[in-house]
Amino acid sequence: MAAIHITDLEAAINWWRARTPSADGVTLAPPLRALAEVYAHMAWARRSEVEESALTPEAWAAWLAWYDTTPDTPCIAICSTSQGDAVCKGCGRSFDEVQHWPAFSPAEKRAVWRRIRAEGSAWRFNRYAERAADGGEVASK
Structure with missing residues (x-):
C-alpha cells in the first residue's frame, strides 16, 4: 500500500474546513x-506520511471525498512515452506509471503527482501550463 503525504492531508483538511465551517469556531464536522x-x-x-491502511474508515472516506475533487491524471495529451521516451515530456510520468496508472491507488497517484510537481520539468509545468489549466489543473498546484 502507498502512503498519504502530510501535504495532501492538509489539503483535504482545508477543503473540508471550507465546506463545513465550524458554527462556533471550535466544533469540527465529523x-x-x-x-x-x-x-x-x-x-x-514527526511523520510526513501515513499508510492508507492506517486511516480509520471515516478518515479514509473524508480523504477520498477531497481526492475526488483533484485531477486524476497529469496527462496533457502530449505523450512522448508512446514515442519511446522512458519519461513523458508532457506529464513527467515514467512509461510504467503511464501504463499502470488505472491500477494505481489514490495514494500512489498522489505520490506521482507530488514527484512530478517537485521535479517541475514536465511540459505541463512550463510550455503547456495553460493546457494543463484548461483541464482543471492549476499549473502551480
Whole structure:
C-alpha cells in the first residue's frame, strides 16, 4: 500500500474546513475531526506520511471525498512515452506509471503527482501550463 503525504492531508483538511465551517469556531464536522486526528498523530510522531491502511474508515472516506475533487491524471495529451521516451515530456510520468496508472491507488497517484510537481520539468509545468489549466489543473498546484 502507498502512503498519504502530510501535504495532501492538509489539503483535504482545508477543503473540508471550507465546506463545513465550524458554527462556533471550535466544533469540527465529523469528516474534519477524522482527518485532524490523523494529522495530529502524524505531527506528534514527526511523520510526513501515513499508510492508507492506517486511516480509520471515516478518515479514509473524508480523504477520498477531497481526492475526488483533484485531477486524476497529469496527462496533457502530449505523450512522448508512446514515442519511446522512458519519461513523458508532457506529464513527467515514467512509461510504467503511464501504463499502470488505472491500477494505481489514490495514494500512489498522489505520490506521482507530488514527484512530478517537485521535479517541475514536465511540459505541463512550463510550455503547456495553460493546457494543463484548461483541464482543471492549476499549473502551480
